[in-house]
Amino acid sequence: MANKTLKKDQVVSLLNKVAATYQLIAPVADDSVVMFKPLSSAEGVVFDYVNSVLPPKDYFFPQTEQMFKFSTRNNQIVINPPDPVKERVLFGIRPCDVQSIIAMDKVFDREYKDTYYLDKRAKTTIIAVSCTEPLPTCFCTSVGGSPTSAPGADLLLTDVGDVYLVEVLSEKGEAFVQKFSEFFGNENGEGAKKAEVEKAVAAKFVRTTSLEGVKAKLDNMFEHPYWERLARKCLGCACCTYVCPTCHCFDICDFNSNGFEGERFRCWDSCMFADYTRMAGGHNPRPTKKERVRNRFLHKLKYSWDRYGLGHCVGCGRCSRECPVNLDIYTVISDVKEVDANV
Amino acid sequence: MRGLSEQLRNTAKELLREKKVDFVIGYAPGSVNVKTTPYFAFTPEEAENLVWNPLCANILVTYLLDYRYDDVKVAVAVKGCDARAINRLIHDRQLKRDKVVVIGLPCRGILDADKIAAKIDPRATITDFEYAGDNIVVKTDKGDVSLNRKEYLLNKCLVCEDHNPIVADIVIGEPVQGIAAEDNFAEVKQLEALSPAERDAYWEKQFNRCIRCYACRNICPACNCKECCFDQAEPQWLGKANNSAENHVFHLTRAMHVAGRCIDCGECDRICPMDIPLRKLNKKILKDMKELFGIDTPGKKTEDDNPIGSYRLDDPDEFNY
Incomplete structure (x- = not known):
């Protein structure tokens, strides 16, 4: 039309x-x-x-x-x-x-x-x-x-x-x-x-970079010391994931009003929370901030490409603006381009 | 203020070089020019990245909780307000005094990044800050910007009670004087003047915005429980659903839980993505503590102090019943 x-x-x-x-x-x-x-x-x-x-x-x-x-x-x-x-x-x-x-x-x-x-x-x-x-x-x-x-x-x-x-x-x-x-x-x-x-x-754009090479670099950075360094300042709150337009994790809970009637609902959950991956027996495969922070950035910049063929960071800048400690995905993208992946 | 940053860097480098601490927690330039970011320096080379200026808003003392069970000695940069958290964590037995080197930063107030963002060219590099009467001059490579401090400082800095850290091992620069403090409880008094129904409507509107990201809790030095009751799955004290009832439970429980431990750093309020004025809740409790029991802002005393958990025969509140 x-x-x-x-x-x-x-x-x-x-x-x-x-x-x-x-x-x-x-x-x-x-x-x-x-x-x-x-x-x-x-x-x-x-x-x-x-x-x-x-x-x-x-x-x-x-x-x-x-x-x-x-x-x-x-x-x-x-x-x-x-x-x-x-x-x-x-x-x-x-x-x-x-x-x-x-x-x-x-x-x-x-x-x-x-x-x-x-x-x-x-x-x-x-x-x-x-x-x-x-x-x-x-x-x-x-x-x-x-x-x-x-x-x-x-x-x-x-x-x-x-x-x-x-x-x-x-x-x-x-x-x-x-x-x-x-x-x-x-x-x-x-x-x-x-x-x-x-x-x-x-x-008018102040920020201009590209994702060129980022995904390929991240493919080999799972055990890179960068994540531990990056995660130190993370507070482990869910601010970045809740203001993110593509974060889509949820938990399912029941609200049982009297033992016989109730409702089942789902609600946002965040991979930044410590209890997000905690198993019933107490084991947690992402035990520290390092694993959780790494997961968030790999999900946005690598796993999404692997699974869906597109990026899950759309550059809206919300997490950059709202993160209480200025842990900025734009900085992460720039850092990943610069670090030596073989360290 | 460039000289002070230099002094901080030299102090940090010396502490690291002489292995007096395992690492230094301070500030580095942020990803946008109006912000700084918490920075962990493990080597003298990394300490070269440290800065100290009126953009250093974050409380860094909270990070000490991450290392409370580790055998490490940490140096941490603290402003006047943050220093109260050092005392409180020691009183709460969450921090051993000999495990921390406190680098005191006398502070004339922190600029509100949201407010100054409109005034400073986002492409500019900030080179220095200078004080000129009521104004602070932000020097940049694209020209200087003079800002009235009353207009551009964080609200909390307008009622600051401790410009100079009350606990410090090393002090960067000379003690300072801030601008004359306004009425610390003006905003609380406004809320107190409302009818209960109006107050309820006010907080209902605020709490309805809450997304329960828990940034307020996680940045809070008073929130130092090993496991937060809001994270417990069994029993589940707080439902996971986001609704008015659960949000009320979260905020009111948290406010009461940190009563006597909240050192009034205002960080919950500053970093809330939904702009919920959380400090007003804590301020009400601080005001009541002051007026009813004669208790000062927690963390003001270096000696053992537990405002809510103490028993005093000379308690000013009469037992009339």
Whole structure:
């Protein structure tokens, strides 16, 4: 479908109309923290943010998610699945986060189909917005991404002045544009303006490296002393993994209300926690911070390539910004390129 | 301040060269120019990377807990606030005084990295810091930036009670004076003035944001239990689900658990990714301790001190019942 345009002063009206039929999920400020929330109208949606503190993964893979309710009364096991989610529109996510969803698809849509994730994925229309002001910690271009393109999104909006250039990237996006056609105009030279925006934003990146050679180097660095050195300052909290848009580990627990009825839920877990790999008998194959820190970085920069053929670091910079001790994956990438793998 | 960094490096190098310590925990430049990062120097060459400047925010004393059962002697850099943690850990029998060399860093306040990031070119290299009246001048290779200290220091530094470490074996530089301290409990008083329902709504909103990453607990020098109750699977004191009830249990239990041991370093508050004002919880307890029992901020005393676990005949709180 051809590109469209959307007047900036029309966005709020569009989102209000969206909220009337879909569940609208958009960025809002909760005190100083920008995060995605389900909204009943466009009131409070922030448009001038660079990126949210938490990624939008909560809307595909919630931090706490009911899997089913159960009852075991009268010698009978009854299992009730949770209520299905509504059709949703996720507005305002950044290209790095679109890439993170592609990365998570590879995990949840394999031989085993994770219906909880896939149901939400199928029912969500993703409207991404290009970045114009990257943060000093952003490095999507270093890991193969782009602040102004978002393959995998349904629509991509780029601010080109008074209007957004709207790139229609999927059938879902096309259906959306048709359903709300009164808001969309035809492209008239905005594509050329986008090229200027692209050039301008590319020049603003402070962080520029590449992943060239990193994976190959990591293939032989499992026992490298680098990990022990790196891990010393790690606090072993889950900050990096919980703000990461691609971290997807979870634990499964039961909440049993009276011995007969309850619910089973899954919730985020973190490989940085000491008890993450602790076995029932007490053995822990990742006994110290060294093994845990190593696992996180190998998972992001090596195992993901081995398993899925893509990286699980999308360069959003969240862990770089939020880590309490400035243990920065960007530094790790640079370090890995420099260290002598044969030590 | 470059001279002070140099002095710190020389001190660290000497300690390592003469094998007085196994390693030195200090700060090195961070991955962005407005931050530093904790750094472990094992050799005089590594000590060359150490810095001391108003970006050295992290409390490093907590790391001593990682080595509390090891046969090592560690030197650690401490600011005024951090020094209280040294005393507290000794009082808690988590640290032996002769196993640590305390390098004291007299401190005029730490700059808030989030606030100054907007003022300093991310491509610039910071070369030095200078004090000029109420301002601090950040010198960079792309020009100098003068910042009003009241505006750009961490909030905790505006109410600092110990600019100079109360415990130190070696002091880097001369004792300093900070800017005049504001009312230490102003924010607590604001919360106290609210009705219980308003206060409940306030904390409900804050705790609802919590992602339970436990960064607050893990950076905390008062959180020195061998196994945290929140990590225990059996019995499970805290449900793994993230919801308002469990989040309340986590934060309120933690606040009460560190009562009398929280040395008010404010690190939980500073590093919370969700900007939950955790220090206000601890401050309320510190205020009550002060007003009801005449107990000073924990860690202020070098002699044995256990604010909550002590019994005093001259306790100012009357037994009226």
